[in-house]
Amino acid sequence: MANFGHVYLIGAGPGDPGLLTLRGKDILEKADVVVYDRLVSPAILGFCNPKAKMVDVGKMPTHHKVKQSEINKLLVQFAKEYPQGVIARLKGGDPFVFGRGGEEALELVAAGVEFDVVPGITSAISVPAYAGIPVSHRGIATSFHIITGHEKEVDSRKSEVGSDSVILSEVRSTKSKDPSQNLSLDFENLAKCPGTLIFLMGIANMDFIAKRLIECGKDPKTPLAFIEKGTTPYQRTVMATLETAGETIVREKVTAPAITIMGGVVELGQALAWKKNLPLSGKRLVVTRAAKQASGITARLSALGAEVIETPMIETRVVEGSFNWADLANFDILAFTSTNGVESFFKQLFAAGYDVRVLAGKKIASVGKITEKKLLEYGIRCDYVPEDHTGEGLGKLLAALNPIPQSTEGATSHLTPRILLLQGNLADDTLLKLLPQATRWVVYETLPVAELPEWKREAVAGADAVVFASTSAVENFVKLMSQGTAGVPPYLKATNGSAPIPQTSFCIGRMTESAARKHGFNTVTSDETTMDSLVKKIVEFYTKNS
Ligand code: SAH
Numbered sequence: 001m002a003n004f005g006h007v008y009l010i011g012a013g014p015g016d017p018g019l020l021t022l023r024g025k026d027i028l029e030k031a032d033v034v035v036y037d038r039l040v041s042p043a044i045l046g047f048c049n050p051k052a053k054m055v056d057v058g059k060m061p062t063h064h065k066v067k068q069s070e071i072n073k074l075l076v077q078f079a080k081e082y083p084q085g086v087i088a089r090l091k092g093g094d095p096f097v098f099g100r101g102g103e104e105a106l107e108l109v110a111a112g113v114e115f116d117v118v119p120g121i122t123s124a125i126s127v128p129a130y131a132g133i134p135v136s137h138r139g140i141a142t143s144f145h146i147i148t149g150h151e152k153e154v155d156s157r158k159s160e161v162g163s164d165s166v167i168l169s170e171v172r173s174t175k176s177k178d179p180s181q182n183l184s185l186d187f188e189n190l191a192k193c194p195g196t197l198i199f200l201m202g203i204a205n206m207d208f209i210a211k212r213l214i215e216c217g218k219d220p221k222t223p224l225a226f227i228e229k230g231t232t233p234y235q236r237t238v239m240a241t242l243e244t245a246g247e248t249i250v251r252e253k254v255t256a257p258a259i260t261i262m263g264g265v266v267e268l269g270q271a272l273a274w275k276k277n278l279p280l281s282g283k284r285l286v287v288t289r290a291a292k293q294a295s296g297i298t299a300r301l302s303a304l305g306a307e308v309i310e311t312p313m314i315e316t317r318v319v320e321g322s323f324n325w326a327d328l329a330n331f332d333i334l335a336f337t338s339t340n341g342v343e344s345f346f347k348q349l350f351a352a353g354y355d356v357r358v359l360a361g362k363k364i365a366s367v368g369k370i371t372e373k374k375l376l377e378y379g380i381r382c383d384y385v386p387e388d389h390t391g392e393g394l395g396k397l398l399a400a401l402n403p404i405p406q407s408t409e410g411a412t413s414h415l416t417p418r419i420l421l422l423q424g425n426l427a428d429d430t431l432l433k434l435l436p437q438a439t440r441w442v443v444y445e446t447l448p449v450a451e452l453p454e455w456k457r458e459a460v461a462g463a464d465a466v467v468f469a470s471t472s473a474v475e476n477f478v479k480l481m482s483q484g485t486a487g488v489p490p491y492l493k494a495t496n497g498s499a500p501i502p503q504t505s506f507c508i509g510r511m512t513e514s515a516a517r518k519h520g521f522n523t524v525t526s527d528e529t530t531m532d533s534l535v536k537k538i539v540e541f542y543t544k545n546s
Contacts, residue, residue, distance in 0.1 A: 011120015
């Protein structure tokens with residue numbers, strides 16, 4: 001087998017990031033390239049290896065961004081460009097359910113590229129489930145049928161499977177602008193079918209489809225539901241019957257992506273609709289806190305129904321290769337003041353070829369419980385943790401250690417312990433002031449994020465509001481969103497070319513608020529400088545304004 005990368009055709013599920021499979025997530029985390037579709041949610045893109053090349057081949061309903069034949073070729077091209085690489089082809093729902101995964105696989109076979117298929121949860125079944133509609137139900141429906149409501153004819157005479165290239169050309173059969181003209185469904189048989197009918201991609205043609213089914217004898221009173229953006233915070237169910245399908249779509253402005261489900265099971269949806277409308281349902285919020293701090297607020301806002309786009313404005317980086325590890329022998333106490341410090345220290349220690357034995361006999365100090373817990377993950381118990389969990393507390397505790405714990409490294413004993421502080425570049429001088437004899441190693445740096453990937457900029461641009469917890473977050477956010485190929489995003493774009501359109505921001509602290517105002521955001525500021533208070537304010541805001 002040639003030295004090609006391995007392609008994974010992965011189903012991303014219908015929208016809710018929790019419905020991606022474990023295997024799918026695992027592959028995304030190590031992918032070198034991710035080729036993804038329009039329907040894949042930003043939260044799932046957020047699982048991808050941050051170093052992966054992200055390629056958007058998303059198709060808009062009206063125009064194809066990248067033609068299917070080009071996508072097929074692209075996968076082969078990446079497999080060649082990344083020998084031994086992991087190429088993830090991420091598709092909405094299941095790759096083999098109207099996902100054209102088969103066409104992509106055929107092209108890979110023809111080119112001699114190895115691939116795996118990682119099935120996904122298809123929208124055909126899960127979207128009705130999220131609307132409380134079981135696709136089969138004893139006594140009501142003993143079968144269900146998944147049908148495409150938008151079909152392009154594939155000219156199979158032109159396909160050459162097994163040769164160098166597989167050409168599956170798309171041929172529109174008529175010149176008619178009416179897409180329904182391209183449907184070659186067997187309406188006679190479908191109308192007779194007693195099972196549940198589930199149409200994907202069918203909204204544009206549904207008036208035509210419903211009429212044809214009625215003409216062919218299906219009961220015009222057959223209950224029917226349109227489920228829009230199922231499993232996402234924007235999910236909406238609209239009920240109708242076969243005879244009112246077309247007018248309902250127009251009246252209720254049903255838009256893609258949506259599925260149409262027909263049959264007796266639809267009526268169960270009234271009793272079984274389990275997905276509650278939550279206070280933040282349908283809102284997309286951008287959280288600009290650092291990843292570690294963000295997870296708490298993200299979980300809370302998600303639990304309240306929001307779609308949260310985590311977009312940290314700062315990132316931490318290990319400061320590499322800058323220490324003389326032999327010097328460790330000269331210290332009696334190692335003091336850690338953050339989990340980042342612990343992780344960065346051990347990362348570098350291990351990278352330099354050492355292991356925890358170099359810490360034998362040393363005393364270990366931690367600023368608080370979280371750092372202490374992190375150390376335990378490396379098999380290290382702390383000797384000193386101040387009761388108040390502050391830098392000052394730690395400084396006082398260590399300063400009071402006199403005479404010192406014995407150094408086991410050398411035979412010498414010292415009057416004061418020799419302390420090594422392992423900290424980040426932004427750590428203040430509290431400890432150094434209290435412990436003038438201590439040495440500090442900066443083991444990690446905190447830097448402003450310099451660039452956002454395009455997919456994230458797009459996700460952020462479509463958001464309802466941004467959460468800011470510091471002025472630097474506001475400044476960097478505006479800077480990041482104003483750079484790049486797209487220029488100023490629609491998000492901050494002026495209607496008249498001058499001031500940006502004010503958009504809602506939720507702020508912690510008055511300084512943050514005024515920075516956001518300066519950039520033209522509307523601001524809602526929490527009463528107290530806590531996340532609790534901010535979350536309360538966000539809920540209040542949307543409850544009042546809905
Ligand atoms: N492979 C996908 C289907 C791709 S065809 C799967 O297995 O789900 C795209 C169609 O899927 C859309 O037009 C729509 O009918 C349906 N669809 C996908 N995601 C959806 C969602 N979250 N809510 C409603 N319909 C969805």
